[in-house]
Amino acid sequence: DDGHVTICTYSGLKESPTTCTDPATLQDDRPGHESGPTIGEARFYQVVSTQPPEPSIFFLDPISRSLYQFSVKLNIIQQFKSAEELPTGLATAFTVNPTRSVFVAVGNQIFTAVLP
Secondary structure, eight states: OOOOOOEEEOOOBTTBOOEEESSOOBBOOSTTOOOBSSOTTOOOOEEEEEOTTSOEEEEEETTTTEEEEEOTTOBEEEEEOOSSOOOSSOEEEEEEOTTSEEEEEETTEEEEEEOO
């Protein structure tokens, strides 16, 4: 509810149990922003990870209808917003396919773009 992230390292071994960092620190080196357990006003709703050659973790902020791209070490890479006006309402889902096309659902419409 507050936009923070928990990172867990899974272990199936009794001798070395699963460990978690709650909250994890999101590294934000953008001018005027601060690192911490959350990113400003963003409230993350959904997360998608992508594979090499540029493994990333993408978070959806449904209110601003934007995506945040992080490295696997939780360093912010960039924020993506539509250049065109989207319909009012929350973004309810998104995915990134292997060719780096992103699909975002707002209401009963799907929007697509190619990530740089």
